[in-house]
Amino acid sequence: MRAADAPTHGGRVLSYVYDSGLAELDELADAAARLARPLNGLDPTVFPSIAAMERDVIGFTRRMLHGSRSVVGTVTSGGTESCLLAVKTARDLWRTSHADSAGGVRPRLVAPATAHAAFIKAAQLFDLEFDPVPCSPDGTIAATDLIERLGDDVALVVVSAPSYPTGLLDPIAEVAAAASGRGISCHVDGCFGGFVLPWWPGLPAWDFRVRGVTSISADVHKFGYAPKGVSVLLQRGRRRQRAQYFATTGWAGYPIVNPTLLGSRSASPLAAAWAIIEHLGDDGYRRLTGSIHRVAHAVRGAVDDIPGLRVIGDPIGPAIALGSDDSVPASERVDPHRLADAMVGHGWKIQPQPGLVQQNGVRIAHSAHLTLTPVIEHRIGEFTRALAAAADEVRGTPAADPWLLLATLRLLGYGPGGRVPGPTAAWRLLRLAGAGSVSADRPMATLMALLERLPRPVAEALLIELLARMSEPR
Ligand SMILES: Cc1ncc(COP(=O)(O)O)c(C=O)c1O
Incomplete structure (x- = not known):
């Protein structure tokens, strides 16, 4: 059955999978996962190795994101679960602090329209109103547009580091400062960039160094290079983080205390992540990020040389969105979805993203997303030549119009x-x-x-x- 799957190694699929190019990581992850296979993450008091591994993973992530000792956290099953829990925490804190005044008010979740869909899901599940703030056609969000929406009914404002669809870094410092001034929680979604941006050169502060940032999510199963099933949610302050928990003695069975959404849970992803983090450490992640930085530079240079195609906005980090260059005549434009289809013929899979018409009518351009991973560095020439050749094949073919x-x-x-x-x-x-x-x-x-x-x-x-x-x- 696996023969029908897209290749997970070698960098040919530029989404979903994150290949470091280091073969030893697979062996290491397998061995650690196997050791932890019989455990149940439901109860670390019975299986203290789980708490020990969590302490190390959370500790590494906290140092990486410049959190002080007041920053505490949880290992979750993935980015979506980390985002869900950040929203649930903020909603519960908002409800507590607005207990007298909130009668009948549904709290709002404010985020740029480019925030990950996990926040739409969280708003649905936890009964908040999702309030997407319109971005420019290239996905840029103005800090003032977000700040204007911050009112007493806002439980959480979300910013991304970076956003998945565009790879852009949101104006985190401005938004977090404004949120803090109004007593509003501010989550930085570092699910995608959390394990890369700490080593990326030339960025403004976007992590716990920024006053007003109350929580950050960072996925170990993306650029932490662990197998799927591991993310970290860090929260500033024990009191805040405890609002994330569910505990009850109100049933007939064993006392229940869950930091995350699941009850019984596998410890294998945690063990694999723990082993990989211990193995790579700060130096390993710095080296791998260096590869991605060189790949990003080369890809941007190659796209600059392809007539009719452009990089959308000014992305930082490992995500790039390609769009059509509408400043040239239609006959010279490269439609990104036609390009994605043509790339398949060259053995590469890049990810089509539909355009998004926002509430104010402004459309975020349709594009092709590239997740750049270290392994691509070994075949960067092959990749950029394929991009140029695929672009030649589709140049002038208009976007599909069904x-x-x-x-x-x-x-x-x-x-x-x-x-x-x-x-x-x-x-x-x-x-x-x-x-x-x-x-x-x-x-x-x-x-x-x-x-x-x-x-x-x-x-x-x-x-x-x-x-x-x-x-x-x-
Ligand atoms: C910025 C961002 N947030 C959240 C998520 C959701 O993560 P997951 O797919 O691990 O649930 C993603 C996934 O790509 C992401 O890029």
Whole structure:
């Protein structure tokens, strides 16, 4: 079955997987994970090795992010769980501090429109109003636009280091200072950049050195190079962090105390992460970040030399978004989704991202995302030559425009303000759109254009159906 999967090593897939290029890390992670396999992370009082590994992982992350001893933390199962817990904590603290005045008020979560979707999920799950602040077409957010939205009903403001879709660093110091002045929690989402930016040259302070930053998430299963299932959430102050916990003696069984969302949990990802962090240490991460820095420099240089293509905004760190250069005539432009489809033919997978029309009507450009990993340094020439060749193949081909499909869907009642398809209708629509089966090498440009233009509830129903059908027994 694994033969059908996209390659996880070698850097050919520029999203989802984070290959350091160091073969020994796989062996090390496997050995540590195997040792911890029978444990249950539910109860470190019974299995103290779990607490010991957590102390080391949290300690390393805290030093890396310049936290003082008042910064404490938790190892979670991944970026989404860290973000969920940061939101739950802030909401609970807001509820406590607004107990007298909040009657009936739903707290707000303010974030740039480029913040990770985990915060939309958190707002849904924990009953906050998600308030996305519009960015410029290249994904830049102005500090003043975020600060203007900070009112008494705001439980949390989120900034990213960097944001996934664009690789841009949000104006963290300005926003955190303003939040702190108003007594509002401020989370820095370092899920993506947390284990890279500490060694990236020339950045302004974005971590616990910044006054007003109350929590930071950093994923060990991304640029910490650990297998999936590990992230760290750090919170400033014990009192704040304790609001994250769930404990109860109100049932008939064993006393329950959970720092995270799960009950029983595997200790294997933690053990693997612990071993890798111990092995790499500060020097190892510095060296690997040096590779990514050189890769980013080379990729940006190569894109500058490709007519019709551009790097969107001024990204820092390991994420770059490629977009069409609309300053040249249409016949010379390179559409990023056509480029992504063409790159498959050259053996590389870059990630198409649909455009986003924001509440104020300003559209964040559609793009192709590149997660740059150290292993790419070994074949950087091969990668940049493939980019140039793929761009030559698609230059002048306009972005996909599935107008006929959209018109058909409107006729069927799935247009703006229309109905939302149930499972059977959604499956039929997917097949009508030619998206009834997916594979790593399937062209994505039309599907992405469709997802951007459909009413969101319809697009979301189609996505759910696509994934749900994949694991339904036949
Ligand atoms: C900035 C950012 N936050 C949160 C997440 C969610 O992380 P995960 O996929 O580990 O749940 C990601 C994932 O790419 C991310 O880039």
